[in-house]
Amino acid sequence: EVQLLESGGGLVQPGGSLRLSCAASGFAFSNYAMNWVRRAPGKGLEWVSYITGSDGDTKYADSVKGRFTISRDNSKKTLFLQMNNVRVEDTAIYYCAKTVYGTPNWFDPWGQGTLVTVSA
Amino acid sequence: QSVLTQPPSVSGAPGQRVTISCTGSSSNIGAGYDVHWYQQVPGRAPKLLIFTNNNRPSGVPDRFSGSKSGTSASLAITGLQAEDEADYYCQSKDSSLSGSVFGTGTKVTVL
Numbered sequence: 001e002v003q004l005l006e007s008g009g010g011l012v013q014p015g016g017s018l019r020l021s022c023a024a025s026g027f028a029f030s031n032y033a034m035n036w037v038r039r040a041p042g043k044g045l046e047w048v049s050y051i052t053g054s055d056g057d058t059k060y061a062d063s064v065k066g067r068f069t070i071s072r073d074n075s076k077k078t079l080f081l082q083m084n085n086v087r088v089e090d091t092a093i094y095y096c097a098k099t100v101y102g103t104p105n106w107f108d109p110w111g112q113g114t115l116v117t118v119s120a
Numbered sequence: 121q122s123v124l125t126q127p128p129s130v131s132g133a134p135g136q137r138v139t140i141s142c143t144g145s146s147s148n149i150g151a152g153y154d155v156h157w158y159q160q161v162p163g164r165a166p167k168l169l170i171f172t173n174n175n176r177p178s179g180v181p182d183r184f185s186g187s188k189s190g191t192s193a194s195l196a197i198t199g200l201q202a203e204d205e206a207d208y209y210c211q212s213k214d215s216s217l218s219g220s221v222f223g224t225g226t227k228v229t230v231l
Contacts, residue, residue, distance in 0.1 A: 060218070
């Protein structure tokens with residue numbers, strides 16, 4: 001069974017940093033691109049970032065470009081999101097999701113999410 | 121705001137049929153990009169409901185169906201049940217954006 005388990009969320013002050021992790025199991029992790037998607041309170045889903053399986057090519061939403069960095073450790077089957085210079089509007093539940101290739105790709109499955117709260 | 125627009129809410133009585141629209145443009149759905157749909161029950165992670173316009177993953181009831189035409193797509197729920205109360209999102213790609221885009225989301229209420 002494919003499982004994704006996020007961790008690392010918490011309370012952080014504006015301008016601070018936080019590192020999220022997503023531990024994967026049940027599939028050949030290095031063969032699949034992965035994503036971070038978030039949902040802010042009272043808002044809808046927002047795609048945040050994407051990383052390919054082996055060569056590590058990355059993409060970012062304009063809202064986080066230059067502040068967030070996605071990475072992965074295939075030997076540990078773990079996905080990361082380094083969040084720097086966070087803003088109040090980054091407050092959200094952050095989900096990791098496995099990519100299924102299509103035109104466009106879709107996301108299946110999703111982890112249970114980790115809550116990030118940015119507040120002074 | 122998203123480039124994919126959904127109605128904020130729809131409602132129906134148990135057993136009824138409801139539809140959710142996902143309206144895009146010539147740079148996304150109209151450009152030929154497929155549409156996928158997700159269900160998010162309150163307090164739970166999103167779950168894939170429909171992929172590539174009209175395909176159901178294993179385990180998704182056939183009460184859920186999807187379609188796509190022109191610059192729009194639709195999700196239909198027939199035989200509405202209390203457990204269908206959730207938020208629903210369409211997802212596609214826009215040629216002006218680097219990654220995927222989600223619709224604005226629709227809350228389904230079972231009366």
